Amino acid sequence: MAMNGKGTFLDASTLPVKEFDGIIVGGGGSGMMASLQLAKSGMNTAVVSKVFPTRSHTVSAQGGITCSIQSADPDDDWRWHMYDTVKGSDFIGDQDSIEYMCKEGPEAIFELENMGLPFSRTEEGKIYQRAFGGQSKDYGKGGQAERTCAAADRTGHALLHTLFQANVKAGTNFLSEWFAVDLVKNQNDQVVGVIAFEIESGEPYFLKSKATVLATGGAGRIYQTTSNALINTGDGTGMALRAGFPVQDMEMWQFHPTGIHGHGTLVTEGCRGEGGYLVNKDGERFMERYAPNYKDLASRDVVARSMFTEILEGRGCGPDADHVYLKLDHLGPEIVHKRLPGVTELSKRFAHVDPAEHPIPVVPTCHYAMGGIPTNVHGQVISQNPDGTDKIIDGLYAAGEAACVSVHGGNRLGGNSLLDLIVFGRSAGLHIEESFKAGIKMDDPSSDDIDYALRNLNRVNVSQSGENFVEVKKDLQKTMQMNFGVFRTEELMENGIKEVSDLRDKSQNIHLADKSSQFNTARVEALELLNLIEVAEATAISANERKESRGAHSREDFPDRDDENWLKHSIYFSDTKQVSKRDVNFRPKQVQAFQPIVRTY
Amino acid sequence: MNAIAASEIKTLRLSIYRYDPLKQEKPYMQDFDIDIPTEKDLMVLDVLMLAKEQDPSISFRRSCREGVCGSDGLNINGKNGLGCITPLSDVAKSNKLSIRPLPGLPVIKDLIVDMKQFVDQYKKVKPYLITDKKVDTREAIPQTIEEREKLDGLYECIMCGCCSTACPSFWWNPDKFLGPAALLQAYRFIADSRDTATEERLEQLEDAFSVFRCHGIMNCVSVCPKGLNPTKAIGEIKKMLVKRAL
Ligand SMILES: Cc1cc2nc3c(=O)[nH]c(=O)nc-3n(C[C@H](O)[C@H](O)[C@H](O)COP(=O)(O)OP(=O)(O)OC[C@H]3O[C@@H](n4cnc5c(N)ncnc54)[C@H](O)[C@@H]3O)c2cc1C
Numbered sequence: 001m002a003m004n005g006k007g008t009f010l011d012a013s014t015l016p017v018k019e020f021d022g023i024i025v026g027g028g029g030s031g032m033m034a035s036l037q038l039a040k041s042g043m044n045t046a047v048v049s050k051v052f053p054t055r056s057h058t059v060s061a062q063g064g065i066t067c068s069i070q071s072a073d074p075d076d077d078w079r080w081h082m083y084d085t086v087k088g089s090d091f092i093g094d095q096d097s098i099e100y101m102c103k104e105g106p107e108a109i110f111e112l113e114n115m116g117l118p119f120s121r122t123e124e125g126k127i128y129q130r131a132f133g134g135q136s137k138d139y140g141k142g143g144q145a146e147r148t149c150a151a152a153d154r155t156g157h158a159l160l161h162t163l164f165q166a167n168v169k170a171g172t173n174f175l176s177e178w179f180a181v182d183l184v185k186n187q188n189d190q191v192v193g194v195i196a197f198e199i200e201s202g203e204p205y206f207l208k209s210k211a212t213v214l215a216t217g218g219a220g221r222i223y224q225t226t227s228n229a230l231i232n233t234g235d236g237t238g239m240a241l242r243a244g245f246p247v248q249d250m251e252m253w254q255f256h257p258t259g260i261h262g263h264g265t266l267v268t269e270g271c272r273g274e275g276g277y278l279v280n281k282d283g284e285r286f287m288e289r290y291a292p293n294y295k296d297l298a299s300r301d302v303v304a305r306s307m308f309t310e311i312l313e314g315r316g317c318g319p320d321a322d323h324v325y326l327k328l329d330h331l332g333p334e335i336v337h338k339r340l341p342g343v344t345e346l347s348k349r350f351a352h353v354d355p356a357e358h359p360i361p362v363v364p365t366c367h368y369a370m371g372g373i374p375t376n377v378h379g380q381v382i383s384q385n386p387d388g389t390d391k392i393i394d395g396l397y398a399a400g401e402a403a404c405v406s407v408h409g410g411n412r413l414g415g416n417s418l419l420d421l422i423v424f425g426r427s428a429g430l431h432i433e434e435s436f437k438a439g440i441k442m443d444d445p446s447s448d449d450i451d452y453a454l455r456n457l458n459r460v461n462v463s464q465s466g467e468n469f470v471e472v473k474k475d476l477q478k479t480m481q482m483n484f485g486v487f488r489t490e491e492l493m494e495n496g497i498k499e500v501s502d503l504r505d506k507s508q509n510i511h512l513a514d515k516s517s518q519f520n521t522a523r524v525e526a527l528e529l530l531n532l533i534e535v536a537e538a539t540a541i542s543a544n545e546r547k548e549s550r551g552a553h554s555r556e557d558f559p560d561r562d563d564e565n566w567l568k569h570s571i572y573f574s575d576t577k578q579v580s581k582r583d584v585n586f587r588p589k590q591v592q593a594f595q596p597i598v599r600t601y
Numbered sequence: 602m603n604a605i606a607a608s609e610i611k612t613l614r615l616s617i618y619r620y621d622p623l624k625q626e627k628p629y630m631q632d633f634d635i636d637i638p639t640e641k642d643l644m645v646l647d648v649l650m651l652a653k654e655q656d657p658s659i660s661f662r663r664s665c666r667e668g669v670c671g672s673d674g675l676n677i678n679g680k681n682g683l684g685c686i687t688p689l690s691d692v693a694k695s696n697k698l699s700i701r702p703l704p705g706l707p708v709i710k711d712l713i714v715d716m717k718q719f720v721d722q723y724k725k726v727k728p729y730l731i732t733d734k735k736v737d738t739r740e741a742i743p744q745t746i747e748e749r750e751k752l753d754g755l756y757e758c759i760m761c762g763c764c765s766t767a768c769p770s771f772w773w774n775p776d777k778f779l780g781p782a783a784l785l786q787a788y789r790f791i792a793d794s795r796d797t798a799t800e801e802r803l804e805q806l807e808d809a810f811s812v813f814r815c816h817g818i819m820n821c822v823s824v825c826p827k828g829l830n831p832t833k834a835i836g837e838i839k840k841m842l843v844k845r846a847l
């Protein structure tokens with residue numbers, strides 16, 4: 001049958017093929033770090049991105065990138081950073097990965113600086129570092145550390161543009177404004193590329209490669225209120241689940257304490273790092289009660305829960321008592337406007353206040369997925385054998401927020417995501433490069449394999465009637481917000497699981513009314529919904545299964561951490577909807593493992 | 602959401618530029634009546650998304666919805682700006698608003714323009730650090746606070762294209778005149794104390810078109826949503842070129 005994106009049925013026999021040595025799905029920080037590595041080694045590399053790369057969500061990161069580069073403190077030590085990260089993760093971060101990230105981090109930071117990243121500077125002409133939550137010196141004994149490298153409060157922008165520029169220099173191919181739909185697997189369960197279409201023309205292709213990297217970023221759009229961009233719909237995660245691969249720790253969603261009330265947009269933790277603090281309606285600096293030592297710079301899950309407790313107990317601000325205030329005005333306009341120019345801008349726009357004069361109304365907002373596609377430190381995707389052992393998937397890599405190499409465990413520390421992107425984006429690139437040198441053999445997919453990967457695109461393209469996908473999306477966001485928020489109970493979650501399952505059924509029957517080929521954004525949104533559903537269901541079922549409170553996952557019916565049963569990763573498969581457990585790595589190579597302790601700040 | 606009482610709603614007459622080159626010979630303006638709750642100052646992007654709920658076929662780009670990704674440069678009631686951070690209260694006149702694509706670039710569909718020319722000009726200025734300073738992968742290239750401050754107002758560009766598509770010189774010669782965004786980027790690297798390719802960069806800019814087509818009309822400055830000043834950067838480059846020619 002004729003094939004194009006124009007509402008007709010596609011099949012393998014007529015689908016054009018483009019072949020590359022490496023395909024990176026995602027042009028954010030992690031994707032472009034991986035592609036840079038490959039392009040520099042002379043490999044034929046393509047970055048597939050549904051938006052022009054500098055429009056990726058990494059551009060929004062504000063506060064900075066945490067790393068012990070010994071600029072603010074010459075005695076700083078990557079092992080202290082490692083300790084903080086393990087503790088911050090509530091002990092389900094993998095210690096081999098955390099060790100790798102903290103130790104390799106400085107080199108990656110200097111590489112970025114050498115590429116041109118315009119970091120802010122110290123008096124000595126070094127990279128400026130600021131304080132962020134959960135940071136300590138000397139394994140928690142030496143007080144607050146200043147470890148987050150910053151380019152004013154526009155670090156993500158500076159990082160993403162620098163990486164784009166470096167990729168331009170290195171000659172990376174950009175398939176910009178292309179949408180990846182599904183992975184293509186051969187009969188040996190190896191990944192051999194993706195189905196994608198060029199959004200501008202609507203033309204679909206099989207993008208063939210021996211190495212495919214999923215660097216598709218977060219999925220905050222499963223919730224109603226989020227700091228995430230509109231494009232953060234968990235596409236890579238959805239693709240992995242549909243291909244039969246698992247996700248890990250999907251119950252772990254970070255709610256960032258300081259989202260602008262009524263909008264969800266973030267103001268960075270760097271505000272509190274620069275001396276800002278939270279107050280309730282009585283003007284009380286309430287974090288002193290919940291975290292006497294670190295106060296407003298306690299770990300994010302702790303601060304978000306404290307804020308909700310204040311609000312639930314009637315000490316919230318505003319006419320509906322539904323938010324608290326972030327106070328910066330005592331710092332004076334000089335500091336506020338110089339160090340936090342981006343925050344000043346956002347606050348004026350979305351909260352209608354100048355933070356140098358008035359406090360900003362804030363409320364926790366869904367921010368970051370600690371969970372994702374499980375990988376090892378080389379970015380190789382891991383599945384689970386029936387006996388619970390790990391199984392490496394040939395040809396598939398994941399990096400960045402879509403992945404779960406598990407450096408963040410149950411709760412991510414501020415500034416650790418950008419570090420994760422560049423360290424593991426690079427390590428995935430390195431591994432692909434080495435595998436290529438050693439030679440990779442892979443069977444071609446059969447036409448059935450390709451047709452299978454085309455099924456969703458076909459279903460949407462030929463739909464004649466059915467559900468309105470905008471409505472299904474709204475309902476999904478609502479039920480996730482209601483039932484899987486900062487405080488969770490079995491009753492709420494079981495109700496939520498049922499609703500999500502009903503919405504999944506509806507999503508199998510969505511109708512795309514507009515079948516036009518040229519830049520059809522409705523088609524993109526319909527396909528994104530399928531991914532949101534996968535991510536939401538994985539979150540819902542995993543959250544109900546983890547019967548304890550740990551990190552960001554806080555249950556009223558199981559208020560304590562249960563190390564005996566749950567010092568584990570959760571692993572979820574979409575086809576069986578079953579959750580199993582996976583061991584946390586306690587075998588770092590160069591230091592002694594950090595053993596679980598009670599987490600206080 | 603609770604139903605909003607009628608008194609709290611006003612109706613906005615929104616005109617959107619529509620064009621699908623495969624379906625229509627000519628672009629046309631389509632009108633929508635959008636109910637706007639008055640207690641919130643919606644942004645232009647919010648209104649576009651409400652219109653898209655009425656007609657899902659309207660195409661426009663958007664991503665961050667907070668003014669940092671540069672996706673939604675639009676021509677709003679005649680002036681270029683970002684939809685997501687332009688409040689209705691700033692632009693809507695007697696409850697009327699018209700939205701067109703950025704001027705001067707080919708339209709792919711509706712509000713989506715082809716940014717290729719814009720990006721090509723950007724790439725021409727070698728938008729990356731070129732340095733022969735000793736690069737030790739174990740440390741940063743030193744830069745003082747004052748040297749770094751010279752990059753403020755330059756590095757923040759989000760490549761939205763609002764400036765270049767407001768610039769008459771760019772409309773007439775989009776392939777030769779680099780345009781304000783690319784020139785701002787050129788100066789961002791010239792001004793970087795770590796970059797050592799100033800001579801090479803200036804040489805590339807000295808022809809009659811690349812820079813000198815700028816006549817200081819300042820349209821670019823007046824539309825830049827990030828408050829940047831390409832005209833000033835272009836002035837600095839011109840000064841350096843003149844000095845070099847002497
Ligand atoms: C407001 C905000 C502030 C933050 N501040 C900080 C901070 O200060 N420090 C810190 O460490 N972290 C911060 N974070 C977190 C951090 O920014 C993100 O986790 C990180 O940038 C994610 O990068 P990524 O490379 O994984 O994905 P992204 O940057 O989200 O990129 C994803 C890419 O995948 C592409 N893509 C997705 N789906 C498809 C598809 N189907 N087909 C084709 N392409 C696709 C997109 O086009 C995009 O290019 C912040 C996050 C937010 C929301």
Ligand code: SF4
Nearest residue numbers: 768815816818819821
């Ligand atoms: S000042 Fe120069 S670059 Fe700016 S709009 Fe005018 S001619 Fe164009």
Ligand code: SF4
Nearest residue numbers: 758759761762764825
């Ligand atoms: S200079 Fe301003 S208007 Fe021009 S592309 Fe950059 S951010 Fe946009």
Ligand code: FES
Nearest residue numbers: 664666670671685
């Ligand atoms: S949507 Fe990103 S700048 Fe407007």
